[in-house]
Amino acid sequence: MVAAATRRAAMPALLRSMTTSATQVACESHEPTFLQSVESYYDQAAKISNVNPGTLSHLRAVDSLLRVTFPIELGDGKYEVIEGYRAQHSRHRLPVKGGIRYSEEVDLQEVEALASLMTYKCAVVDVPFGGAKGGVKIDPRKYTVEQLERITRRFTMELCQKNFIGVGTDVPAPDVGTGPREMSWIVDTYRQFNPNDVNAAGCVTGKPLSQGGVRGRTESTGLGIYYSIREFLSYPEVQKKTGLTGQVKDASVVVQGFGNVGYYVSKFFENNGAKVIGVGERDCAIYDPNGLNVEDLHKYYTEKGTFRGFSSTAQIIEDSVKILETECDILIPAALERQIGLVNCDKIKAKVIGEGANGPVTPAAHEALEKRGVVVLPDLLLNAGGVTVSYFEWLKNLSHVRFGRMNKKWDEAMRLKLFTLVEENAGRTLTEAERKAIVHGAEEADLVYSGLEDTMIQACEETRQTASLKNVDFRTAAYLNAIQKIAAVYEGSGMLFMH
Incomplete structure (x- = not known):
């Protein structure tokens, strides 16, 4: 435990992700938590749904929750106790579906909120899954690959033993801090517990192609966001409200977050003629009114871990959250929840906000933005491209044919x-x-x-x-x-x- 604490203290600020402060800076103290925000949006729609109150109450509650702890050997005889969570919100359709994230900020309330959102997300795009979400309370950057593999496999073992993973029961996917590598470890561990299950590859999605993944899964969330915003821009009522032409090629775009989702949504907008003028990440943001070259910027950021030094003409914004306040046609917060709240919603100059992340706008900020005529496109619709293509991957695994x-x-x-x-x-x-x-x-x-x-x-x-x-x-x-x-x-x- 001492060794682990020493490692944490030595990590530079650049490597922090999903910190509590990052999800508080835009919000006043009385604004709801992420879970409370999801429940608030649900309640608002439920009031006008004409659905039986008993059904609404049942649908609002989380069906099942799992919290596990297990020790992991770090080396030199040192051990660390790891916490893991899995929430299954609704089993109205099976399997339930939702990612597993690795973050120090993971807690039971967060996975409840995300599982709830997954249920509604699947329903909106007619994907026949219930909603779930999981997480392990670690910062993956602080562990070696071997340690991450042990953590992943042990967490999967816990899920297997508690019946919280299975081809027809609960199918995880990548999320913040996880990717195809972790999904490969999960499916291999699941196979050890289910050696006779010919459909075992379908126990998780987001896998590499060599492990039964599907082409197009990596870019699916970003591509789904692009398709959705493009569609809404084509609607006359949106054009009238925003003054936009309805053509992607005429739009200026700002993206907060340059991970998988932010990179691909930036790339698809640029490829279709839009001008990406600003991108924000943890340590800083970069802005150029003449447009940024997304591919060059991504390559530079991947190598350097920062936007600093990328261009002599682009402006570096030290307080990265300020990129949300730059003037643009389309703003895509694709990083964390609670990034636009009462503290900064009046400073937002975008005409359209497309929620790439889960829960980036608080209820009060959403109301204020709508009153000002800003079109807010919701997360449960926009970023459902990931689960849609995960559904395709699951179908591929069950059919055993490309x-x-x-x-x-x-x-x-x-x-x-x-x-x-x-x-x-x-x-x-x-x-x-x-x-x-x-x-x-x-x-x-x-x-x-x-x-x-x-x-x-x-x-x-x-x-x-x-x-x-x-x-x-x-x-x-x-x-x-x-x-x-x-x-x-x-x-x-x-x-x-x-x-």
């Missing part, structure tokens, strides 16, 4: 016949490049992107219609859609033992 494998060549053969007919009628032979573009059959990534895009378009349109019908904001509309979909499952099943 998407596109069975029909790619058949598609190409049919297109080639059509292509030949077009050439004959047109009286012109197309170039080889044109031929390949037309004939090319869909690969796995093409199908995943197509499925994700269609899912997000449909969910955005449903949210838009409910907002118009009920005369409410988009967040309330999204929660309302989720509540009604879940209630239909509960009440349609008869809710055994509820009466």
Whole structure:
């Protein structure tokens, strides 16, 4: 324990992540916690849902909670006791689904809030899962790879023993501080406890391709955010409210957070003609009104761990949270919860806020922004791209076949016949490049992107219609859609033992 404490004291401030102060700086003391914010948004939508009060009460509560502790040997005979959590919010559909995060700030209340949000998120995009979330109370940067592997495998063992993981029960995924590497350790450990389960790869998603992952999963959350914002920009009522043209190529974008989500959403906006003028991270932010080169910036940040020194023309903002207050068309907080509260909401100059992170805007700040005419696009819709593609990965693991494998060549053969007919009628032979573009059959990534895009378009349109019908904001509309979909499952099943 002494060795562990010494390591923590020696870590530079740059390596801290998800600190309590980072989620408090924008909020006044009386503003609700993350869990209370989720419950507040839920209650607001529940009041106008016309759903049975008993069903609403049941849906609001978390079904099951798990807290475990276990010792891990750090070396030289030193041990540290690790805390881990898993919350299953709703089992109206199985399996339940939600990430596992590694952070010193993980606690039971946080995983409850995130599990609740996962339930509503899955329902909004019609992914047939219940909601769950897990976490281990560590800063992964303070441990060696070998120590992280022992922690991950031991936590997975605890989940196996308590029936909190399983292909048809509870399927985790990556979250803050975890990634494909940790998912590989989880699935391998699960297999040791379930050696005869032919579907074992489906016990977790976000895996590397070699372990049964799916192409497109890594960028899915960022891509889903891009698709969603693009759709809302195309709606005349949003254009009227914001004064924007509705074209992505005309927009200026600021992103807070440059991890997986922030990087990919920045990349997709830039690739489609938008100008990314600001990016914020833990130690500082960078701003250039002429636009930043996202790929170059990401490469530099990955190598240096900072934006400092990247460009002689870009401005470095020392207080990174101030990047939220810069003037832009679209602001995407993609870092932590509670980043826009009563302290700074009046300073926000963006016309559209797309919540890339979970819970970045507090209820009071949301209300104030809406009154000012700012369009707030909610987290439970925008960042549901990750769980959508996780669903595709789970389906791939159950079917034991790569998407596109069975029909790619058949598609190409049919297109080639059509292509030949077009050439004959047109009286012109197309170039080889044109031929390949037309004939090319869909690969796995093409199908995943197509499925994700269609899912997000449909969910955005449903949210838009409910907002118009009920005369409410988009967040309330999204929660309302989720509540009604879940209630239909509960009440349609008869809710055994509820009466």
